Amino acid sequence: xxxxxxxxxxxxxPYEVTAAEVVPGDLFALSPEEAAGRRWHVVTHTLPVSxxxxxxxLRPPLGGVDHEEDLRxxxxxxxxxxxxDVAAVPLAEPEPLxxxxxxxxxxLTVLRAVDPLAAEVTYVxxxxxxxxxxxxxxxxxAMTDAEVRRRAADAGxxxxxxxxxxxxxxxxxxxxxxxxxxxxxxxxxxxxxxxGELWDxxxxxxxxxxxxxxxxxxxxxxxxxxxxxxxxxALLPRQAARRMNRAAQFAVLAARxxxxxxxxxxxxxxxSGLDPxxxxxxxxxxxxxxxxxxxxxxxxxxxxxxxxxPLTTPMTVPSQxxxxxxxxxxxxxxxxxxxxxxxxxxxxxxQAADRIRYGRVDVALAxxxxxxxxxxxxxxxxxxxxxxxGDPSQGTPSRPFAKDRGGFVNSEGAGVLVLESEEHARAxxxxxxCEAAGWGLSADAHHVAAPDPSGDGIALALRRAVRDAGGAVxxxxxxxxxxxxxxxxxxxxxxxxxxxxxxxxxxxxxxKGHLGHLQGAAGGVEAVAAVLTLHHRVVPPTVGCGEVxxxxxxxxxxxxxxxxxxxGDLVLSNSFGFGGHNAVLALRRVGAA
Numbered sequence: 001x002x003x004x005x006x007x008x009x010x011x012x013x014p015y016e017v018t019a020a021e022v023v024p025g026d027l028f029a030l031s032p033e034e035a036a037g038r039r040w041h042v043v044t045h046t047l048p049v050s051x052x053x054x055x056x057x058l059r060p061p062l063g064g065v066d067h068e069e070d071l072r073x074x075x076x077x078x079x080x081x082x083x084x085d086v087a088a089v090p091l092a093e094p095e096p097l098x099x100x101x102x103x104x105x106x107x108l109t110v111l112r113a114v115d116p117l118a119a120e121v122t123y124v125x126x127x128x129x130x131x132x133x134x135x136x137x138x139x140x141x142a143m144t145d146a147e148v149r150r151r152a153a154d155a156g157x158x159x160x161x162x163x164x165x166x167x168x169x170x171x172x173x174x175x176x177x178x179x180x181x182x183x184x185x186x187x188x189x190x191x192x193x194x195x196g197e198l199w200d201x202x203x204x205x206x207x208x209x210x211x212x213x214x215x216x217x218x219x220x221x222x223x224x225x226x227x228x229x230x231x232x233x234a235l236l237p238r239q240a241a242r243r244m245n246r247a248a249q250f251a252v253l254a255a256r257x258x259x260x261x262x263x264x265x266x267x268x269x270x271x272s273g274l275d276p277x278x279x280x281x282x283x284x285x286x287x288x289x290x291x292x293x294x295x296x297x298x299x300x301x302x303x304x305x306x307x308x309x310p311l312t313t314p315m316t317v318p319s320q321x322x323x324x325x326x327x328x329x330x331x332x333x334x335x336x337x338x339x340x341x342x343x344x345x346x347x348x349x350x351q352a353a354d355r356i357r358y359g360r361v362d363v364a365l366a367x368x369x370x371x372x373x374x375x376x377x378x379x380x381x382x383x384x385x386x387x388x389x390g391d392p393s394q395g396t397p398s399r400p401f402a403k404d405r406g407g408f409v410n411s412e413g414a415g416v417l418v419l420e421s422e423e424h425a426r427a428x429x430x431x432x433x434c435e436a437a438g439w440g441l442s443a444d445a446h447h448v449a450a451p452d453p454s455g456d457g458i459a460l461a462l463r464r465a466v467r468d469a470g471g472a473v474x475x476x477x478x479x480x481x482x483x484x485x486x487x488x489x490x491x492x493x494x495x496x497x498x499x500x501x502x503x504x505x506x507x508x509x510x511x512k513g514h515l516g517h518l519q520g521a522a523g524g525v526e527a528v529a530a531v532l533t534l535h536h537r538v539v540p541p542t543v544g545c546g547e548v549x550x551x552x553x554x555x556x557x558x559x560x561x562x563x564x565x566x567x568g569d570l571v572l573s574n575s576f577g578f579g580g581h582n583a584v585l586a587l588r589r590v591g592a593a
Contacts, residue, residue: 012040012116013081019054019071022046027061027080027116030069035078038115039159042084060113063090065156092161097152102145104128105167110151114159123148124472127567131474142474180353181425182433182587184262184418185528186254186367190226190411190515193235194257198525199532202540203561207396207514209409216375222387224397225373226411226516243311244324245289250414250521251321251369252328255281258365259329262418263430268329280333280361281322282352283416284344284368286520288318291374318520321369321414333361341577342482343441344368345415345523346585350439352419362424367524369414381410384449388485398517399544400483400510401490401552408484411516415524417531434534437471437570437588440464444580451489455496457582462500462572465584469570476506477568478539480530482576483510484517485544493574494552507565509533509557513544523575527585530573534587537564 012027014035022028026043029035041058044066049055052072059066061084071077092113106125112118123130123143130143143151152162187194190208191201201208212223232249233241241249260266269276293316299307314320319337326335334355338348345368352366381387388407390397399405419436426432442464444457451458466473479497483490497508511526518525533539539562548556569589576582 011082014078015081016076017079018073019056019075019077020073022054022056022077022079024086025083027082027084028056028058029078029080032078035080038117040080040114040116042086042089044086044089059089059091060159060161061089061116062111062113062118062161063092064113064159064161065093066091094156095152095162095164097149097162097164100164102148103167107165108148109163109165111161112159113161126472126474131472177357178359179422180356180419180436181422181590182417182436182531183420183425183430184258184260184264185433185531186257186259186261186416187414187525187528188228188232188250188254189413189415189518189525190228193228193230193253195261195528195532198528202511202514202529203538205541205543207392207398207543209392209396209398209411209516211392212373212378217378220375220378221382222378222389224388224390224392224409225378226409226413226518227373228413240328243315245292245315245320246371246412247285247288247369247414248321248324250371250412251283251416252324254367254369254414254416255325255329255365258416258418263428269331274363276330276332278333278362279331280352280355280364281325281331281335282338282348282355282364282366283322283325284338284340284346284348284520284523285318285321285370286339286341286344287372288320288369289315289371290377291371292316294374294376325365329365331365339520340581340583341579342517342519342522343575343577343581343583344520345525346439346527346573346575346583347441347523347581349417349419349436349523349527349585350441350583353436353439356419356421363418363420365416366419367414367416367527368518368521369524370519370521371412372519373410373412378410386486396513396544398485398513399546400481400485400512400542401494401548401554401556402485402545403547403549405485405487405490405549407486408512409516411518412521413515413518413525414521415526415528417524417527432590433531434590435588436585438465438468438586440466440468440584440586442582444582446580449578451492451576452580453488453492453495455492455499457580458493458496458574458576459500461582461584462496462574465572465586466570469586469588471570471586471588473500473502474504475568475570476501476572477565478533478571479506479508480526480533480571480573481508481510482522482574484512489576490549491551493576494554497554505555507539507557507562508554509539510542510545511540513542523573523583523585526575527573530571530585530587533564534571534589538562539564
């Protein structure tokens with residue numbers, strides 16, 4: 001219910017008259033105090049009761065129930081200097097809600113009808129409580145079912161109109177966006193090869209950061225990194241490995257694990273009974289493997305043009321990881337590469353989800369792969385004063401959200417998810433980890449490297465991800481934070497999360513104390529961890545965070561794993577990169593409506 005178009009929007013200028021002067025159509029208040037509190041009624045009828053008394057019938061100006069007042073003729077009352085068309089003011093009987101069974105998804109509108117300038121407030125029932133609509137602040141008061149029934153019962157006396165709108169029954173649709181689910185996971189990280197090594201290491205609080213002992217790193221100001229402890233080439237056929245850069249090797253190993261974990265046959269699409277044209281690859285990378293180009297340049301200087309391998313160019317491009325996964329599993333639908341700094345892996349997963357959602361493909365391998373632990377990259381990060389220092393044997397040097405954090409640790413690896421349409425997964429009886437429910441992008445437009453300290457761009461990506469998932473911020477049950485352990489980056493992310501979550505205590509974890517920063521692969525690996533968090537209903541701890549910075553003010557999970565809260569269904573996985581690239585993935589529990 002809104003303002004009637006017949007009611008002119010003219011200023012209310014209260015003045016006093018006697019009751020004998022009141023006529024139908026007047027905006028009426030019994031006292032100046034009620035007028036000041038914007039508690040007005042429309043006079044719909046007057047009736048002399050005796051020579052001294054007049055009975056007036058009153059109705060809230062935005063609609064409601066009538067009530068009567070007996071006034072002495074000489075009694076002073078307040079009118080608004082504004083007339084109302086009585087016929088345009090609806091008579092609205094209270095809606096009894098005592099016997100109504102409420103369900104999540106129901107809506108409630110509340111209108112303070114005695115205030116001519118009031119607007120409706122909408123509440124949505126989520127997880128057993130009534131929350132203000134998404135446009136309202138997230139920390140606005142949530143009502144219980146008992147409070148809703150009480151407000152409805154008191155509506156007539158209070159001059160409000162309360163309307164309950166049951167959740168609509170969804171009608172079958174011939175076509176529309178498809179639900180996307182996660183059916184397979186694969187990872188190669190500084191904690192080891194495989195998602196088992198990753199998950200066990202996260203829960204046990206281990207880290208994979210090591211000293212760089214190769215002579216090519218001699219003389220660098222920082223010589224620690226998160227390196228994969230196994231030679232990936234040794235796990236692949238020799239001829240195939242020779243044609244892949246290190247990042248592509250990581251990607252193929254992670255993709256093979258995810259493919260098998262999803263229940264598909266070794267060898268690829270044909271062996272699994274899939275149409276290869278209905279399967280895609282979407283991987284994020286910043287550089288892929290920077291060492292190939294550096295090595296080619298070195299051989300050119302040392303041996304001349306004949307010393308440069310013909311594979312240098314195809315092994316240099318960031319798209320090599322996606323193309324090698326496509327080759328290895330015989331995928332012809334598409335092989336796309338996303339390059340958006342450290343947000344690359346998360347954006348690649350989001351793009352793959354959209355390709356499935358809108359019917360371009362049915363299955364996709366999505367994530368990120370990176371191998372940039374090279375002397376030049378390490379020297380560049382050190383010159384930026386962005387790298388953490390410390391002895392890995394004494395604990396992780398990467399300390400996200402900690403008061404004593406001093407920078408990130410450069411790392412390598414890959415993380416891959418198998419995504420597919422829900423109907424495709426259920427038709428083949430696949431195990432479903434969770435739903436890839438939505439994602440959000442934004443750009444800071446602030447600085448070439450530094451984050452926007454306001455956190456506004458990050459907040460926009462967070463809200464877009466929740467909205468794309470068809471949820472509300474009250475549904476967020478956990479956040480896997482980007483949190484690189486840089487001073488400004490952690491503060492900007494924390495500020496954005498506080499603003500979006502509205503002060504709600506949501507458990508937050510950051511994995512870069514375990515893994516370092518995997519650059520373009522970070523979003524892929526952290527998405528794998530977020531999926532496992534939902535699947536096992538356990539939140540891994542943030543290692544390296546002995547004392548949380550006072551400016552963070554988040555519920556950072558530390559010291560030990562914590563059970564995932566039971567109320568809520570969305571997990572957010574954040575990735576933010578140089579140049580203001582922001583990407584957020586929203587994952588939903590299996591079985592949620």
